[in-house]
Each structure stands twice: as C-alpha cells, then as structure tokens.
Amino acid sequence: MQDNWKIRSVYSLLLNRYGFLNWWPAETKDEVVIGTILTQNTSWSNVEKCIKNLKKKNICSLSAISSLDPKELAPIIRSSGFYNQKSKRLVDISHIITERYSTMEKMSEQPVDELELFLKNIKGVGRETMDSILSYALQKPVFVVDKYTMRIFSRTGITGDSTPIDAIKGLVYENLGNDGDMLRNLHAMLVYLGKDHCKTKPLCAECPVKSVCNYFITAGP
Structure with a gap:
C-alpha cells in the first residue's frame, strides 16, 4: 500500500474534469439491478440496447421479469452476450428479491450487513455486482471496485498491483468517508x-x- 493521500487528490482532479x-x-431502482446483471462481460452500449428492448415490451421491472421463462427473456437481451446465462440470472434474482422484499424501496430500508448476506448468496x-446494487440501486454508502479502479489505483501508486478489494475499499472510506454520493461519483469518474x-x-x-500518477512520472509522456 502506498501514497494513500492521493485518493483525495485524484478525486479533486477528476471532479474538475x-x-x-x-x-x-x-x-x-429495478432498472439498476437489471443493468448490473446485463453489464457483466459486455459494454454499456450493449446493455442500453437490452434495456430499450425491455422497455418496449413493458417488462423492465423485477416483478415483470420474475414471471418470465428464461427462454422468453433470452432473445430480448441477446445483445448483452451470454444471453442464455443472463436471462436465467435475471429471472432468478428478480424472483428472489420480489419474494423476499416485494419492492426495491422496502429492500433499501434494510441495513447493509443484512443486504450483503442476502445478495452474495x-x-x-x-x-x-453486489456492491453496484447496494450503492446504485439501494443508495447505500458502498464504493464499487472494478477493473478500472484497480488499474488506476495501481498506476497512480494509491495501491499495489495485488491489493485486496477490501483493503482498497477501506482506504477509500478512510480518505473520503461514507458520503454515498461522493463514493458513487468517484467510481463513475x-x-x-x-x-x-x-x-x-x-x-x-x-x-x-497525470500530475500525481507514478506511472506517468516514471514512464514520461
């Protein structure tokens, strides 16, 4: 772990840009959950096509998807790739969430610890995917670590190449606190x-x- 003060500098520079x-x-909120499954191993432009298709058929909700057969859903989300697998995952998660909590609004009333135990199973x-649902669908103060986070933090020198996800998240919370909007915006930036x-x-x-990036400073322009 190195130069953890840089998180605040990186946030400020990115916010300026x-x-x-x-x-x-x-x-x-339902659409966020649907998007977190669809975006696995594909680009966001492909997800947008699927969301558009779901809206055209008036089934862009967990309650609607939970009642579908995965075989019905698969061709509608074809552009997301791995559509047979994702159609089953979407139907499953939609059914499980609606059966347990009824709505995302009711789900969002639960504490993070309970929601993590529920989602990770x-x-x-x-x-x-779990952290994305917690942060963006349920508006919890959770930072999402993805491949971009790990690459950028490693190159800038905020973390090492093999820093565990929990350590990365802990470092972000230590420097930025638990302001959900700030955590979500950092991930997006x-x-x-x-x-x-x-x-x-x-x-x-x-x-x-680049002014605070170890990679740029070492490698040069």
Whole structure:
C-alpha cells in the first residue's frame, strides 16, 4: 500500500474534469439491478440496447421479469452476450428479491450487513455486482471496485498491483468517508478515466491525474 493521500487528490482532479456524473444511468431502482446483471462481460452500449428492448415490451421491472421463462427473456437481451446465462440470472434474482422484499424501496430500508448476506448468496451476483446494487440501486454508502479502479489505483501508486478489494475499499472510506454520493461519483469518474485515458495501453498526454500518477512520472509522456 502506498501514497494513500492521493485518493483525495485524484478525486479533486477528476471532479474538475468530469464533475458530478449522476451515474448509474437508470430511471428506476429495478432498472439498476437489471443493468448490473446485463453489464457483466459486455459494454454499456450493449446493455442500453437490452434495456430499450425491455422497455418496449413493458417488462423492465423485477416483478415483470420474475414471471418470465428464461427462454422468453433470452432473445430480448441477446445483445448483452451470454444471453442464455443472463436471462436465467435475471429471472432468478428478480424472483428472489420480489419474494423476499416485494419492492426495491422496502429492500433499501434494510441495513447493509443484512443486504450483503442476502445478495452474495444469489447465483450470478459476484462482489462487483453486489456492491453496484447496494450503492446504485439501494443508495447505500458502498464504493464499487472494478477493473478500472484497480488499474488506476495501481498506476497512480494509491495501491499495489495485488491489493485486496477490501483493503482498497477501506482506504477509500478512510480518505473520503461514507458520503454515498461522493463514493458513487468517484467510481463513475474512474470508469470514465479508464475508458478515456487509463486504457490497457494508457493515453497519458491529456490525462487529468497525470500530475500525481507514478506511472506517468516514471514512464514520461
């Protein structure tokens, strides 16, 4: 673990570039949950096509999806890739959530610890998906760690190459507190930075955080 003070600097630099992004792009809490499953191993543009298809058929809700046969759902979400697997996961999670909590609003009233225990036992809900649901659908103060977070934090020197997810999250909470809006915006800005500049082969010249980035300082422009 190194240079953890940089989290605040990175947040400030990114905020200056991107501002408040109001991510996750969704009209309802149900839509967020649906999106977290659809976005696994695919691009967001493909997810948007699926969401549009679901809305056209008036089934973009957990209650509607829970009553479907996965075989009915699969062709509707085809553009997301792995659509047979995802259709089953979507039907399962929709059924399990609606059976237990009825609505996302009622679910959001529960404490984070209970929700984590509930979500992590649902097949197809990994750590990133669970944290995305907690943060964006249920509005809990949870930071989502994804591949962009790990790449950017490692290159800037905030963390090491193999820092565990729990340690990364702890470091973020230590430096930024438990302001849900700030945590959500940091994650969103890191996604944008990862797509715009901190790619597998980085484009450092116009990167907003290059002034505090170990990779740029060491490798040069």
